[in-house]
Amino acid sequence: AAFALKSDEEKNTFKRRFQEKKIHQEIVDFIFEDKNLFQILVKVSKDLFDACVAEEKDLNRAQSARINGNELFKSKDYKSAILKYSEAILYSPSFQNSTTFKEHLALSYGNRSATLFHSSKYSEAIVDIDEALQNGYPLERQFILFHRKNRCLKYLQMYQKEEQCTRSSADSINCENMNNQIPIHLKQPMIQTAIGENGYEMPKVNIKSNELIKQASDAVEMKFTVQKGRYICAKRNIESGEVVMIEKAFASWLKPSLYTKYCTHCFHPVDIIFFPCPNCISVRFCSVTCRKEALKQYHLVECPVLSSLKRLSNGHLALRIIMKAGIQNALNMINKPEIPLEKWLSTNFDTNYESLYSLPDHIENRQYENLCPDANGAVFLALFAHKMKLIDGNNIRKLAALLLKHISQIECNVMSIAKEKVNFTGTMGRKRYFPQTEELGFGIYPTICLLNHSCDPNVINSFSDIYAISTVVEDVAKGEELNVTYGPHHKRMSYKDRQAVLM
Template identity: 30%
Template sequence: MGKSGYLLLTNLILNICFREKLLEWIKYTQSNTEWMKSASMASKFRVQGNEKFKKCDDAGSLAFYTKSVVNAPRDSEELSLALANRSAALFHLGAYQECLRDIALALQSGYPTSLHYKLYLRRSQCLSILNRHKEEVEALQSAQKCLELTRNMSLSKKSSIERDIELALSEASSQLSIGSIQSASDGSEVSCIPVLTYGENQRFAYASAALDLRYTEEQGRHVVANRDVKMGDTLFVERPYAFVVLPDQYRAHCHNCCASYTAPVPCWECTLALYCSEACRQESWDLYHQWECHGGLELLHSIGIAHLGLRVVLKSGSLPTLKDFFTKLQESGSQLQDTYGDKQYNYKAVYQLVSHLDDMKLEDLFQYTMTACMLTLYLCHYTDYFKVEENSLSPDELLQDRKSVVCLVGAMILRHIAQLVCNGHAITKLDRTFPENENKEVWTERQVRIATAIYPSASMMNHSCDPNIINSFYNQYLIVRACKDISKGEEVFNCYGPHFRHMGSQERQEALRSQYFFICTCRPCSLSGQQDFQERFSALLCPKCSGPLLEGSESSRHMTCSDCGHSASISGLIENAFQAHALFNEGVVALDTGDIKQALKKFEACWYLRQQCLYRSHKDLTTCVDQLAKCYSMLGDYGRSVECLLLILPAVEEQFGSNSIEVANELQKLSDVMICDISDHSLGSAAYLEKHKKATECVQRAKRIFELHYGIWNTGLQDILYKEGQLEQMVM
């Protein structure tokens, strides 16, 4: 690691005055007690949940019961009551697996014995629906036994419940004798994860056998295809070494595997870490959360990405494991390695990622070092991380010695924080948001950042502003697919963020230099005419050849066409553009008030004007035609609507690439309208068949693009598959 960073770190951490300042800050973050469990809060939320439940608001009651579960202290009766109530809401919502889990947890955490029969009955109902009749019989028998033990119940009520149980028992037994097929509900994580095309690589963990990891002085470590690779092939499927969920996503994603959940299981000790399952809770506790719990997360939230630096160290094993690791690392010295990565214990790959500590600006270096010191002090004073041996030293004794294990851990944290600046990878999810109380058909989708992760294998790819792969995520897994055909011997490039379709060349170069310390020489960066590709989509129209006016500034009143070199006066064009803009706004207002015919008129006028002054791929032309399509569709003129959407497609393809998700979304819209249009024609007529064929082609193309970008868990792909089925039925 950078010598300067290490020296700074040890000097700071061994300095008592500095330590005291940092400890004060840590103490301050620890004064926040939001993380603490509270029986009274839990009880308050449970009562609110009950009110919702009585009004049959199952989703509302679930939310409050979850709050109650999260706040209830470990092994308290309050916890068991919250879990039992939540299991009822889950049953109503059809979430039977979660319901069964909550019932088991409620029974474990001291649910009142006199009420046990209720939970066993609910369990039997779940099992019946899931066709698990053998267990159903067992649950009913338990319910019977518990009912016998129940006092304070009127005899009539008791005997009525007994009769119900008898009935259910005979029903379940008859189902059992039929031997009905047990439903193998396999929504498990593994079945959703795609398989590597060409099989696993034995020498490059998480990579396809079609890839080689190479090294040259100039390119550093980089990834090359060792055979011809086809678009859509899966090249990496990587589990991150570590990741941390962003604080604003805590209430939606498992702390340990990043899956989203309906009813989380909370940490035993705090209200912050929530999990999709008990298994995740246990694993998280064993591997890292025991040192992040008890208010630790309050501190960790205040330091952003550095949290992941600490997590990497914690996940790398206990102190003896780490000492062992460094001894082996020294022994192997500079031996050449012919394999990269180890799915069992991948710390070596992480440890050796570049950190650029020596290239960093001094203020950044200082900030990271201070954060690393603070995290080390936190581990010393607030956790038992360093107390692995019986007679281990006190924090103050440990902090006397430059060579002590404390300084080693501090240096590791610093190293990983620095690495994350260029190796940290955002885990994103596509989020659909529906407007409140409005047309549920009109939703918007956006990429939401869920977590920050570290993927040592995928990190080996170099950057290009025009990459040949595309990243997607399934929970914590990174899936890398080829988005172009890649020839044998060609390098495989990722895009670190600055993409030529979204950013100008100067902006890209600045971003790459400041964060990754290199000058990009990729194709769009070195090819003339490609550097400012995205400006074509906001260009004015050349009156002579209909090309884009790109050179010169708008303030000079004259601009030059980049296709024919003609220098055009732009005052007239700009005037038209303004007028068109006003018309567009009037159209939007008309649409809002429900006057669709008026809106249509305005958008048509706007479109006419914009065609006179804007380059054919201009974004504003696209949005205008999109509004026209919407108006026609609302008026029931699906044929016209289809025509409009077909006009947009080439511009979207040019701007975002023909296999982009933007094109897929456009095709999604187009296929909706096309399907409506088919139904306007009489079944089996030539027009009907022709339109059916076109719609099928459209759906097939969208499906291919969605499959390239996502897996079966994606809602866009599910929509397309549904339409595929719909179209098949329309010709039967």
């Protein structure tokens, strides 16, 4: 709108002055100092913030779902009962100062644990039992949960923990005054046993670790040239099929249309058994651990404004990178002298903020038509973050510059995270893998981002939840560079089409 009000001469002057700015802070300062443009960004950020509507809990719907679940349980339709109990858990208020609300949530977890037990899902039942206890399950009925947990552990052949559970159950039953406070040993989850409780886990692949590149195997090393920057090459001969990198995304963004199908934290599929946010009904988690990590790292502050943030994709991911790093830690990084790229050859490179910060953003090569909207978006998002009370007014410009850096990094480093069905094709001379993919979202992987592009790559990336796995698909000689395709492949696209995509 601000540009529409400018004359052609004013637009040309704006473009010329904008292109004179070479660093992030100068670019965003230029946006701040254009009064008309800045006023519009202030208004848009305020309007969008004020329009945020969190999808709230609904006790009536939760109660209705639990009653329906009870009927389905009685008829032994356990799968449908689990679905209804999960719905009751999703809509049950949990953080209000109301014993009734919390007790309803606890009863829903307790009922789902019973259904899971009868479905032979003993590990999952244990998690729900612990959740029921933590949320205030009625003390006079807790012995039922302990007995159920005891039986689950027995089926799982966890005899030592079964004995511990038996003692706790006895303590509960022998409590002289049922109206007293819950015994101290019940205030924490008694036993951490469930398979899914720890959330996502690193895929089990036997590789020897690299001393400097923490997410890579000892088969590779980092090199540097002025023309290429940093890149990865073979430190020894590598055989086809060998895994050379496994890395968890530093930060990720799940497509909003998939919020009900995948864990928003680790991208693991969620079906009828999930753990909701305690405050909203928008997102789902596959485990208690994923929920705890997400709430601590970003979701607790995102939750009230997610209806607006989720539309911003790259901007949302950039803000999430900063929240995960810690706002003040990230802002402090701006003032630190950057490590020269060649120095990274002898510096530990890991999936941390310092390594991510060192990734190139190629801002000097970005076209005005792409960079200008991103700069406006960074200023808007900094103003929005101020509304979220993530920063004070003195740091808005600084945050905008940092957001522009990360948005630009995302443009050239982000990886699409996909659910894949890999097709093996051996009819093209050298063996190639062409996966059929369903894009779930995207993530930033500092280590794997060091792999350069080739239209005839010798490495492919696949995914296990938010873990990316880099596998060599042909024998690679010592000293040879490892590379992946950024999309274009010479077997699927013409040279002209590949150049058009990559330019």
